[in-house]
Amino acid sequence: MALISYGEMYKWVRDDVLGCESLINSWDAMDSFCREHVVCGEGDGVIICEPCVDKEPVCVEGSLTERFTFCYCTLISKLKVRWPLTVCEKGVLETLGVAPTQFHPNSWAFVRGFEILCVGLDITPTVDKFFYFFESRINKRSSWMSVHGVNGRGLLTLFQSSYKDFKKSYFRIRCCPGHENVLEGFPLYWKQKTISFGGLPAEKLSASDQEDVKKLDGLKTVFNTVKLLDLENRPKELKIYIDKMASMSNQELMKLWKQQEASKAVAAEGVGEKARNIGPISRPSVLGESSHKRRREIETAVPLMNLEFSSTQKFNPLRGLLVYAWVRIGMPWTVELIRVRLARFGMRSLTILLTSAKPICLTVTRKIWRR
Known part of the structure; x- marks a missing residue:
């Protein structure tokens, strides 16, 4: 089907979605991806991964006889999303009225990090608890629904400040006979009207949920989402990391955060001439810190090039x-x-x-x- 036909069918979808053609467009490409990554967490015979056909965009709908949904490759490879989706993941998609690929990968990272953090604290992750700490953001300039932390309830850091190169890698997911529930409980296809939701007050939560969010609030720290994803399958190290972060003071957290951001900036931009263009790095606020102190620290940040001169340049x-x-x-x-x-x-x-x-x-x- 030609691109112009999709444009007529989905006039409400932006061109950056309609104009993308998946790189997973053959069975060889699909098999290669499945050999390198775990897509299903329950073994074989539950879902079927299929390549895209006819240059179809990610917003294409199925039919009554052909039910499927799309999945971005980055959700599997970077964020370790596994099919079937968890109850919490399905609930978030259903609450916002979005398909899996209509939810931005950075927001997927928040859901995954929240689930892992709850498991590490022996808390059952639920939709209401998630939307106590997060709220949705409808951006007319973006094609994807996003969530962000509620002001004053910071819990997780952003997975990537600029999430790129995910739009052209996606594939179809269908359920095997007898496993129809895999594609139930959430929208399978893109919706024109999405729902703004989140920032729930504690009064609207159940008694058990109030106790759990109070426990999470009592940690008074912001966890590194990348670190949580890395420790998902190492429960002992995960608990040690959570206990360590919860026991650190604001000053220690800021020092650790700066070290992590500096190492990420150096790894991304390299050392030398590229580092000259790196300005002061913004950061999330810490509980109890005034906005004046944060602004003063950002304005007086030391460029990385001054720190790297001695190790990268030689005097002639x-x-x-x-x-x-x-x-x-x-x-x-x-x-x-x-x-x-x-x-x-x-x-x-x-x-x-x-x-x-x-x-x-x-x-x-x-x-x-x-x-």
Whole structure:
């Protein structure tokens, strides 16, 4: 089916979705992905993974005789989402009225991190508990539904500040006979009207849920979502990590957060010239910290290039001597000689201009020297 036909059928879908064609468009590509990643958590015979056909976009609907849904590859490879979806995951999708691929991967990471954190604290993850800490965000400039932390109830960090390169890798998921419940309890296809929800007050929760969110609130810390996903299958290390984070003070948490952000920035941008373009790094606020202190810290952040100079650059004595001689002797003598020549020929305006430009030339030269 041509792209223009999909555009006529789904006029409410943005072009960045309609214009994407999945790279998983053959059985070879599908088999290769399934060999490298675990898609189903209950073994074989539960779901069927199929490649996309006819250059179909991810928002295409099925029919009464052909029920399926789409799944982004990044949900499996990076966020470790497993089919069938959990009760909590299905509940979040159903509450917001979105299909699995209509929910942004960063928001999927919040759901996964929340589930892992609850398991580490022997708490049953539920939809109401999740939406006590998170609320949905409808952004007209984005095709995907997102959630973010409720103000004052920060629990998890963002998985990736800029989640890219996921739009063109998706595949179909169908259920095997006898496992129809795999595709029940949540929307299978994209919906034009989604639901804004979240930020539930404690009064609207059940008594047991209130006790659990009070326990989570009492931790008074923000957990690293990437770290939680990494520790999912290591329960002992997960509990140690949670206990360690819960016992740290605000100052210790800020120090740890800065170290993690600095290491991520260096790994992403590299050391040297790329690091020169990295500015102050924004961060989530910590409970009890004033906005004035946060703003002052951001404004006075030290660029990474100053910290990396000694390990990435070597001082050249000969180059330094030549630049020093040029700044102290060559540049002033050349400027003065040109000024005298211009004055001799009566070019007073150019003489004044050159005299005023002399400090600028010296400043530029010094900046080159400092590099």
